[in-house]
Amino acid sequence: TLGKTQVPEKPKTIDYQKVYNQIADILEDNDWDDGSHGPVFVRLAWHAAGTYDKESKTGGSNGATMRFSPESDHGANAGLNYARDKLESIKQQNPEITYSDLWSLAGVAAIQEMGGPTIPWIPGRKDADAATACTPDGRLPDASKGPAHIRDIFYRMGFDDREIVALVGAHALGRCHPDRSGFQGPWTTSPTMFTNGFFTELLGKKWVDKKWKGPKQYVDKETGELMMLPADMALIQDKNFRPWVEKYAKDEELFFNDFAAAFHKLLELGVPRTGEEKVYRFKRTGEA
Template sequence: PSDQQATGDSWRKVDFNKVYKDIAGLLEDEDYDDGSYGPVFVRLAWHASGTFDTKTKTGGSNGATIRFHPEANHGANAGLDVARKRLEPLKKKYPNISYGDLYTLAGVVAVQELGGPTVRWRPGRSDDKSDQDCTPDGRLPDAAQGADHVRDIFYRMGFNDQEIAALVGAHALGRCHSSRSGFEGPWNASPTTFTNYFYTELLEDKWVPKKWNGPFQYVDKQSGQFMMLPADIAFKTDSQFRKHVEKYAADQDAFFADFSKAFAKLLELGVKFPADAPVYEFKTLE
């Protein structure tokens, strides 16, 4: 089914308000993780988009190459098949939506329905037919590295320090899975609610190396229940990132406004939209 394609103008036949509602209906599942597919939908939307390279104008969500091998099997994408499988029935129900539109819209629905800001979104991505345009491995960030690496990766996409600091606040959601990335644990106690807790936890807790056989990561000293990646800690130790982190920790509204803009930009990297593609601001259901 993953080589089905929607191209050109077929999105014009799709009622995206209906698709929004149907995606929202797929979020909850008490047997999955912390009870929601929302976090993994956000990660799918981000990894489908974050391969963009401003120099060569390759990568990004147009084409939806993330569903093809070898890109699907890139280490950074481990576990995202779970999100794609969950969304597949909607591709059957709405064959005129492209996978690129479906995956990015799923990220928007998840952010909004888990309590985050409204995110402007446009349809019009086309699907590639085959794996020929898969992006090379190594375009997504390596969590074991620090600020220089994170900057290299996000500057390549065209983001500045403020936007990078805002985007990583998505780590309020979800968790790391040892079976996927090797890392383990959630960032805070409410992983299915979109909050500014990534920043508050990062600044307020004392983070110590986790004692285990897995990859190097941090746990909070007090409870040992929450985690930070080495790349997350860089947002505290790097002074340029930290100034934004302090702002977002103190001001959730500022975080929501900046996240919404940066996330909308991320999902559109490398996409050439038809001039008349409508911009949706979907109404949050719950």
């Protein structure tokens, strides 16, 4: 016979909007780059997810395996320790959130707070507990390469040409650091604002080889202040990428919509879902 009714332990519910707000609160920092941790948070979310391989179903944003060596030491991840360390304070305040949810949520919060589109977000990622789930090096794009390499990398994740171009529009944000990637400079004059500026600069400026001892990159002829990677230039050199660059340069709303869908898809790579999950859309701080 049944004994006393068993009261199931109530699952801990996390107030994700509160976590979003806490992340928003630590973005600004006048001692950091252009004044915001936003760009490096976006890059962390992207590199955690962009290891996905749709054939073997390995990698992706589930697991947060970049906490472990060797993935933390992969060349492409140089400098992302700053983002991981900075987010540690949010993890301390919310011990029940997984690192994999936290990093993806930080990417969403950063984009929205810097003026970008609302990115639908779903929690439920689980952290792997050992380095054995680390992906092999070489799954993230190489900035010195062209269209064929970019397609190899992003088709492996399950993206098409339109989604690829939309995603690289994130280079409106942030900058290259000689001590991390070896490259130098920002792509736009407003690196802490999410805009379609990457596309308007790519088409609107004359790009010339930077004269220096560092790796091959481009600078704008006029001021020499802005930069493009060889992999960025690939988007206007390739006849199937270029039309999307032109569309996004003309139509910021189209870019925002496509980016939001593609970035959401990126953050879902490798995460098991039933389709029943609640989808969150966060309010920006300062929004009623």
